[in-house]
Amino acid sequence: MRRNLSIMGYDHAPEGHGEYLYENVRVPVSNIILGEGRAFEIAQGRLGPGRIHHCMRLIGQTERAYELALIRCVNPKKKPRGKLIGEFDSNIERIASMRLELDSMRLVVLNAADVMDTLGNKAGRYAIAQSKILVPIQAAKIIDECMQLYGGQGLTQHTPLPEMWTYARFVRVADGPDAAHRHQVGRDQLKGAKEFVERHEEYRRRNKELIQQWGVEDTHIDGDMI
Incomplete structure (x- = not known):
């Protein structure tokens, strides 16, 4: 082990993260889990559940951050300009937006x-990637708003x-960066584009039938799918 590594200033004790150097490493045959050359397969099998676990933890800690924001809003010791923090219109709307975003993350x-x-982990790869993209970004945004309600104290x-905010930002890289998951979601969506072309061609065919049936003007531009 070369050294311990901190993540954005936190050491994540007691487990933490380290920098290791492997030299002349040999694995006994009896220690091989699935088969020679199949380590990536094992890693991928674990990544789906691992990614959704990150999202579940993030929702839990974001709920806690939200509770802290509500406590701050009704704290009678904090009355800027003679009003509770939660009595300002901008903060009422901020609280509402955070609740809506949190509930959407949970769904x-x-x-x-x-x-x-x-359906299994493989079939769920799109939904897992969708969660892994959305939840860390949204969690960091909500926690950031909670920090705003605490002012300078929220940074200490x-x-x-x-x-909490640091963990949310870290998870955008852990178990695969955002770009990799966006690529998967976008690629999966484009695979279904042909189906939509056929569907819209059927819409157009039915539209022409109805135009002829009812004797109305066809305002559709030739060659335009919509």
Whole structure:
């Protein structure tokens, strides 16, 4: 082990992250799990559940951050300009937006979990990738808003908010960066584009039938799918 590594200033004790150097490493045959040359297959099998676990943890900690924001909003000791922080219109709207975003995150992850349970991890790769893209970004945004409600104190160790935000940002790289998951989601969506072409051709065919049936003017531009 060369050294311990911190992640954005946090050492993640007691497990942490380290920099290791492997030289002349040999694995006994009895220690091989699935088969020679199949390590990547094992890793991929674990990554789907691992990614959704990150999202589940993020929702939990974002809920906690949201609770801290609500506590701040009704704290009678904090009355700028004689009003509770939660009595300002901008903060009322901020609280509402955070609740809506949190609930939408939860639904996306629940959908991914359901697909994995019913169809398996491979079939759920799109829903898993969707969760892994959306949840860390949204969690960091919500936690950032909670930090705003705490002002300068929200940036210090007086609250867990900075470490929460750091974890959310870290997860955008852990178990695969955003770009890799976006590529998968976009690629999967484009695979279904031909089906939509055929569907819209059928819409157009039916549209022509109705135009002839009812004797109305066809305003459709030739060659235009829409």
